[in-house]
Structures are given as C-alpha cells and as structure tokens.
Amino acid sequence: MGKTGWKSEAKALKEKLARAKRRLRDLVGGEAPAEAPGKTKAAPPLSPLAPASFPDLPEIAGARFAVAAAGVRYAGRTDVMVATLAPGSTLAGVFTRSATRAASVLDAQAKIGRGLTAPDGAAIVVNSGNSNAFTGRAGVISVAEICAAARTAFGVPEGAVLTSSTGVIGEPLPHDRIADALGPMALRLDAGALAEAARAIMTTDTFPKGAAAEIATEGGTIRIAGIAKGSGMIAPDMATMLVYIFTDAAIAAPALQKIVAGAADRSFNCITVDGDTSTSDAVIVAATGQSRAAPLLDMRCADARAFADALGRVMRDLAWQVVRDGEGATKFVEVAVTGAADDSDAHRVAMAIANSPLVKTAIAGQDANWGRVVMAVGKSGAAADRDRLAIRFGPHVVAENGARAQGYDEAAVSAYMRAQDLVIGVDLGLGRGARTVWTCDLTHGYISINGDYRS
C-alpha cells in the first residue's frame, strides 16, 4: 500500500474509532472510554444531580469534631471522624432493620435504646473503608476496643460512645489504626470541623452531604446541622447510609427519639436507590442543650413543633442528597401516591414503583412508559382497582379510569420526561392513604459501578 493508501486507511480507522467511542460514551453515560479496560475502577464522576455547593453549616455549641487519615483502607484521604458532645447532651437514633446488622449497629442501638442521656458527655466515632460487618466475634471486639480508646481520649464513659463503620463487608477491621488516631484527634477538636467530617465518612459518594436549619424562639435561636453519606442503599463493597445531626436544643432523650423516629419514616424510610438494604445504616441525632432557647419540655408547644419540623426538613434534605448521589443517577424522581386504602398501602405502591427496574430504566430512557407504572401498582400487593387508577407524569395526566387518558399528548409528555427532576403521580381512587417517596433512575452507570470486573 502506498502513502495515500495508508493515509486513507488511517482516516477511515479514525472515523471508526470515533464512532466506537461515541457509542461507548452512550453506553456508560458520559464516561470516556478506558484505555486499559477492565482492571482498574476510576473514581466516579460527580453526580449530575449534585447541589451547586456544600452548604454553610452553623456551629453547634457543645459539639466539636475532628477528622484523621488513619489508613483503614484508603490512602491519601481522611477516613475517621469524631464528634464529641458536651455533658448533658441527649442522643437519639434509628438503625437498619437488617437481620445481619453490623456489630457497631447492634452496640449503638443497645446504648441508645429509647433515647440516651449523657450526663458525662458522649462521643461518636465513625470510620470509612471497612464496615466491620459479618466479621463475627472479631467485629464485637473491634467495637469494644474503639469504645475503650474513645473513653481514654475524650473522657466519656463507654456507654456513651457510639460507633459506625462503613466500607467493605467481611474483612477484619484494623481497629488499632482507629484507636491510635483518637488521642491526637482529641487535641484538635473544633466546632467548625463538621464539613471536614462530612468528607471523612464518604465512600463511593461523589459529593459530601450537609444540611442545616435555625429556629428562632423567644429565648434564643436553636441551630441544627447535619451530615450524611450514602450513594445507594448499599454501595459496591462500601455499604451504607450514615447520618449525624447535631443541635443545641435542650430536649429530653425520649422526646428526641420520638421525633427522630417519626421524621425518619417520612425521610430516610421514603428513599430508595436500588431496594437493597445496608447492614450498617444509622441515623444519630445529638442535642447538646446549649442554646439559649428555653428547653423543649412540652412537645405540643409551638417551639417544639417548629423544632420537629426543622429537624424533619434537615433529615429530608439529607435523604434527598443521598438519592441525588445514587449510583449512576441522572434523574431525581418523586413518586407521589394518593387515594390508597391507607398510608401503608400507599407506601407499598410508591416503593413498588420506585424500586421497579423497568420503571427506573424507562425514566433513564426519558420514556413516558406509564404501562410499567401500571405493572408496578399491580405487583405491589396493595389494594388497587384497575378501573379507578390515574397516573400522571408531572402535570400531564396519562391514564385515568383504567385506560389511557383522553387527550393524552405524547409530545408534551415526552418533552416533560427530559427534565432532571420528575414527578410520577398515582391516584388509586380508593381512599385517603397517601405517601411520597424519592428515587433515581437506573442507568448503565449503575451497572458499571457495581458490575464491572473487579479482578
């Protein structure tokens, strides 16, 4: 072949390569084609649903934080965070219902019970990189060692030390590395370090998650600041959703526990990325009581209700951020179910839709495939009457009275499906039960993150 022949072959090859690269990009959702496919997994790109910036979090009197790079599994990043709470703090928490809960969850759950009062102060120790889940007796010992080290470092009783671990399942936790890091961390506790803590607990998260609120009362301002990690109900190797919220409110532990449990049912228990449940999920809320506001003694008074509302908003904000960081997510989807026989049926229907791979792939494809919503309603197990069912995508009613809606405008609905934030509304036409849940779409990105060759 002469020079011209090679030149034109090179040109043809370049075009083929460009086509193949375009197709690869389509398949993996924006990821550039890897030059050496398979073996290594690059850090996932920032979620397209990420908020523009991390919020300013107010300092919470009585709560201080520190982070460390203990080398639990990762190199070159922080992987341990500590929060210390002043004497007199109260703590509440909700945890995964998994039957294979990790040792740290069982320990924290036992200590919190129906709300934990900490007259001598409390500490929360969280590591990323290793979940200490399914590690048998060794896992229990690891938790005890970390709690003992926290007692020494922070001067709080072991009964008021709560731990969480997130990361690979089934590997022994190198608890010495965490325990050794705690002494030095005690020297640099800082009320302003909560944003750094949000980064230290990340695993496959593509952005740190924070939210805050303030409630003005006659006596003074109550502040709430929280952080979260989570990118799937359980991320690849790296399990778990973890949430830590701090407030200077003065509130008794049982009352706080009640508010947290209720708000979790309307936030963290209403989100799903893949329907999988972590062995380590934990939401812990600590109240230091150091606000100048009057103690919240009567939960029926206006200040207490304002506090519960604000805490609920912070929890919902963090829950939404977890969905927005869902593995491979390109769409944020609200599923609003009304007209169910009761709220519990509404929850079943909403979760059946939000967890359906066929609904979630249709959303990824920007396809107004309401037939798949009908299917999900049908399989939910909730009471439903096909001939009363109505379905809408955003403002567009696509089905009603058991058939396609009169005047269904496919072009308008298709245009709507291109939006990043979507609402699927379902009315069952049976009763007053209602529930809203949030999820994301199911994309090639999810498969790449969770299924591509690891070895």
Place this chain on the structure above:
Amino acid sequence: MGKTGWKSEAKALKEKLARAKRRLRDLVGGEAPAEAPGKTKAAPPLSPLAPASFPDLPEIAGARFAVAAAGVRYAGRTDVMVATLAPGSTLAGVFTRSATRAASVLDAQAKIGRGLTAPDGAAIVVNSGNSNAFTGRAGVISVAEICAAARTAFGVPEGAVLTSSTGVIGEPLPHDRIADALGPMALRLDAGALAEAARAIMTTDTFPKGAAAEIATEGGTIRIAGIAKGSGMIAPDMATMLVYIFTDAAIAAPALQKIVAGAADRSFNCITVDGDTSTSDAVIVAATGQSRAAPLLDMRCADARAFADALGRVMRDLAWQVVRDGEGATKFVEVAVTGAADDSDAHRVAMAIANSPLVKTAIAGQDANWGRVVMAVGKSGAAADRDRLAIRFGPHVVAENGARAQGYDEAAVSAYMRAQDLVIGVDLGLGRGARTVWTCDLTHGYISINGDYRS
C-alpha cells in the same frame, strides 16, 4: 508524514479500535458496535444462554395448532397462535397475581376456576404484539369478540375458549385482525405445528422455548409437550410470561389443576429476572385424554405420580428457558437456600438474593462478592442469625459461622465465577426450610433493552 508514519499510525489506530470494540463487547454482552447509535433498537442478539436447538416435540393426540400473521403490531412474522382441544379434554391454569390483570387473564381465570372440563372441545387463542392490558371496557369487549369468533371458527362453546395477549400495554387491541384470522386458521390446524406456535407468541424473546416428556405406563405412553415465551417478568412494552402445555393424559380437571398449581410453585414461581410482575402471566395445561394409557384416577398411584413428576420437569425446563432468555442475561444462577426456619422463609431469602441488583451486578462482573449475599439475607425479612450463616459459590464455602470461611481461596472462587452456570448456596443454620430459585445476572444489556431512548 511518510508512508512508514502513516503505516504505524494506522497500526496504532487499529489497536485502539480493537480495544474500544472489546470494551463495547464487554459492555453490551457480545453485541457488535452499532454503526448509527441511539435512535433505532436492533433485534436483540441470541442469548448466550440459549439451548443449542429447539427440542423435538411429540404430537399430542387431540391437540392441533395453527399460526397466522395477523399484523396485530408486527409486520412480516406470525403473531397469532391457536390450539384446539378435542371434546373431553380437561384444562388447568395458573395466572399472575397482579392487581392490574389484563382482561384476557380475568376471563381465562374465571373459566378455568378449579379446573375446566370441556365435553365439547376447547380452544386457546394467543396473540403477541399487544397485551390488551389497561384498556378498560374496550379490553373486555375485545376478549368477548375473539371468543365469539373462535366459537364460529372452531365450533367450541365460548366458555371453553381461553385467550392470552402479550405486548404493549394500554393500546386498544385490534381484535378484528385476530378474529378475521381464525376462520382460515381452522382450515390448517395441524398436530405438528406446536413449534411454529412457539415462535408466534414470542415478543422480545431471543429464542423459542419448548420442552417435552413421555411417561411409559402399562396401558400405553403418556406424552407431554409444552411451549413458553418470556424474557423478563415483563419485557419492555411487551409484557409477560406465557406457557401452554399439552398432554394426552386422561385426568379429571380438578386433579390436573392441583398438580399444575403445585408444580408452578416449584418452577414458574421460583424464577425471577427483574422482580417485576406481568399483568398477563398465564400457564395453561390441557389434557386431551386420548392416550391409550389408563385414566389417571387415583393421584396416589405410580402412573399418576410419574405423570405429575414429568409435568413438573417440563414446567421447570420451560421456566429455566425463560431465565436463560432473561433480558441481557449472561449467567444462569441457581440460588439454593437451606436451613431456614421454614420453606416460606427459605423462599423469601432466595428471592431477596435472586432479585438483589447488587448481587446480580456482582455476578455479571464475575465477582465473588459474598458480602452482598449477606446483605440480601439481612433485608429479606426472614429469620436469620448472622453467626450461623454459611455461604458457598458452587463447591467453594466462602463464609461460615458469621465470618469469612477459614481457608477461603479467592483465586479458586474467582475462577469458579467465570462459569456460565453458577450456584449460590446459603445455609441459615436454623431449621429444615429449603427452597431453590433461578435467576440471571443484571448487565448493561438489560439497561440497553429497557432504558435506551425509544423516541
């Protein structure tokens, strides 16, 4: 650039292109890169798990078949099949439990009841291309029109005409096209046309599905031949698993119904591709009674037990073929759960594993990620004790007594995961409950089939 320069650039480009193509193959599971990506959806390639060939199906005395290209939705292929059953046949069936069942399902279910006896013969009419689901009153009329046309064409009472429809949801069924096809079909009914029927009912299936068995009895041979379609609990737009099995056994309808319901619980109710449930699933078994074998009157006698076993094997064979044609599947996975508190708990655990997106993506990635199996056990809701749990991949025990197994050989397990057929064994160590279910992996192919742009 000189000739040598172009030559070496062409060589480098060729290598890059080959790498990109390899990566594409990894991503889409064997599909060649499409030249014009995006807009059009090519016919899916044959499943890598497809059997080598369609089996030889025996003729069943008293059962005849015909197919037609009625243009329900597809052009250039058959889309209607009819089976007629001789007078004296008995019929049994099991159906989807969806609350949004299609009109044909409701009609067939009412007619079969606890087993249908057809002294004047029976007919089964099935179309692909349109599921007649969620079509309201119009859907009920369509079923009635088809049944009336079948009565005219085949001379059987409408009470003995069963219909199924599979395909797009929510579009009015052009029932006239089906009704008009039936008369000509009556003229070409043929006992040997069952294989053609298997093709006429396909939607997104990549191969037709058939299975057969023969039971030798003193009086003569009993024959069973069946066909199925299905490629997901519900395929994209094209819903549904449909199964039709024919036998010349002489058996009373209630006894047949009992056998079919029991065998379905150990076959079709033990498979999952994506956990989604069709609005139209139907399994219908017809017995013509024309074998020379003695009627199966006492279900405790050896012949009746042999018949039930053989029918169960045919049903399991067809169920496996549906999994092997699962959308995007590259692995066939048996999940065998033992040691549960009871069989019902074993079923919950097995299905939680088989439906977990994280377990299924790990299998796609050939990753022995037993931590995800632990997670699925934990979320199943069944009684489980973390410290008694044992997990194996094929012959390799990876976890026992709540921790990683002693002597766990990662290299050997990784080598095992490369096989096409895999077994995940879980022993809960609690009781005698056991259940085995079958599923496939979750791949980029599933996302492409269900999520890529439709418009």
